[in-house]
Amino acid sequence: MFLFLKTVVFLDSCFSGRGDRSVVAEGTRPIGLSIKNPVIASGRTVVISAAEGTQASSFYKESGHGLFTYFLLLGLKGEADSDSDGWVDVEELFTYLKPNVSKLARRINREQTPTIFPSAGSMDTLMELKLSKPD
Secondary structure, eight states, rough: OOOSSEEEEEOOOSSSSOOOTBBBOOOOOOOOOOTSHHHHTTSEEEEEEEEOSSSBBBEEETTTTEEHHHHHHHHIEEEEEEETTEEEEHHHHHHHHHHHHHHHHHHTTTOOOOESOOGGGOOOHHHHOEEEOOO
């Protein structure tokens, strides 16, 4: 039995096994998310990760955060509110994160593409979940 109604998990880490200029600890091994996981498969949980499984999660020196966390914080503060309703929902946030993280990563000669689990099309009610109401 699940004790939560809906959960959103943000992961700014990478498990690609690459240690060059990434936040991966030496000696870590790749892991993956599986839709067979009962928490993710429950239809109540969405996971947004900083990068695809083969990519490193990049640090953004100017912000003191990872690229993903930098844009996550901006998005939750209101930059992702594309319909200007005063709320940031999962769909708006992911739609904001993916191109912004990828674009800035390319500018610093990196490849980084945020991902969402389960896939966006399979979780319509979660995509509308309100995450923040910026001031």
